[in-house]
Amino acid sequence: MSAPVVIGGDGEALAVAAELAADFRKDAAERDAVRRLPHAELQRLSASGLLGVTVPAEFGGADVRAETLAEIFRQLAAADASLAQIPQSHFVYVNVLRRQGTHEQQKFFFGEVLRGKRFGNAQSEAGTKHVQDIRTRLARRPDGSYVLDGVKHYSTGALFAHWIPVLARADDDTLHVAYVPHDAPGLTVVDDWDGMGQRTTASGTVRLASVPVPADRVVPHHLTFQGPQLHGAVAQLLHAAIDAGIASGALGEAVEFVRTKSRPWFESLDEGHPTAAGDPLLIQRFGELAIRVRAADALLAAAARSVDAARAALTDDSAAEASIAVAAAKVTAAETAVEIGSALFEVAGTRAALDSLGLHRHWRDARTHTLHDPVRWKVQHIGRYVLNGTRPPRHGLL
Helix, strand or coil: CCCCCCCCCHHHHHHHHHHHHHHHHHCHHHHHHHCCCCHHHHHHHHHHCHHHCCCCHHHCCCCCCHHHHHHHHHHHHHHCHHHHHCCHHHHHHHHHHHHHCCHHHHHHHHHHHHCCCCECCECCCCCCCCCCCCCCEEEECCCCCEEEEEEECCCCCHHHCCEEEEEEEECCCCEEEEEEECCCCCEEEECCCCCCCCHHHCCCEEEEEEEEECHHHEECHHHHHCCCCCHHHHHHHHHHHHHHHHHHHHHHHHHHHHHHCCCCCHHHHHCCCCCHHHCHHHHHHHHHHHHHHHHHHHHHHHHHHHHHHHHHCCCHHHHHHHHHHHHHHHHHHHHHHHHHHHHHHHHHCHHHHCHHHCCCHHHHHHHHHCCCCCHHHHHHHHHHHHHHCCCCCCCCCC
16 A cells, blocks of 8 residues: 555545545445455545544644544445445544543554554444443453453454454453454454445454453543543444435435436326426425435534534533534434435336346445434434433443
8 A cells, every 4th residue: 555645634635535435436336236345445545544634633633623524424425335334433443542542552543544554343242232231351461461352243344454443341341442453363354244235344243362452552441431522422423424425325326317217207298298307296306305415414514513612612511412413413314314215216216126226225225324323212312402401321322
């Protein structure tokens, strides 16, 4: 990999994202159809400098606004929702270092990120009581180093990563993140992801068998949730951006298909509308769908600005407001992505259902990604906040 660009600011970051998204869109359907993993595309992403845009300025990064980061993800997801999903964990675990890393850890890992190195994810586990029942163990050795044992699932980005952050419990049961190199002894990444959507994320299994971890590669993640924090808000903002991007991409493909391929319904033709794009009922439906996408995009941008405002003056109140704003954006974006991924076929017609066209990937991607965490609980926390002033919990998923 050639030496990556170091992006200098928000405008440059958005321009780079737009250029990459335009290129990634060209082969997105083909990658999905044959499940061709995007190794080359991720190399381009690393070389572009986008993976380093949240590194703090004191360490040489652009430290872009949350609003910029959300828009980067929205653009990438509109082109290829799998590609956009892969670096989501990268930015989450850069954020963990920002909050809990020592200066030396930050200096080392932020340097790695600016050199194009990618963070993966070994977080979720299957077969436990609930999503936060983490059983992977980080045992301390007499010399102060650690050893990791456990099995992780849904490990998006791990197959492509240079470093794999592993969420584990220490001897005192507190949560830590161990940053483990991809070639560490005892670490195995298995490409066994077979989801119906986001097919090329390689969100498979990570096995950890007595993996050695130096003490300076471990961060006390449990401290993240003591006091006001934006960890969950930032992570969920990126998920909302992916959903909003899926919705936008699906609507764009629907527009192109109806303009160029759909035949007019015969009754519309009889009433003097010679093209599908002139059908007043289709025009009405596209207007409704466009409003949904605009609403999702607007709530996403508003949520990102709320995160930026809270970051500038972090208090319990500002953190709560940011989390609620992000929750509202996530609920809307998730619903919109699923709706438009389905409505694409309604407006485009029978031919759009051909498997060879790959238009179903938008709905599959939306339906798969929106299962990440239930929006019904986000609605519940929004209601509690609005009606009773109850701040949302600090569990990292809001």
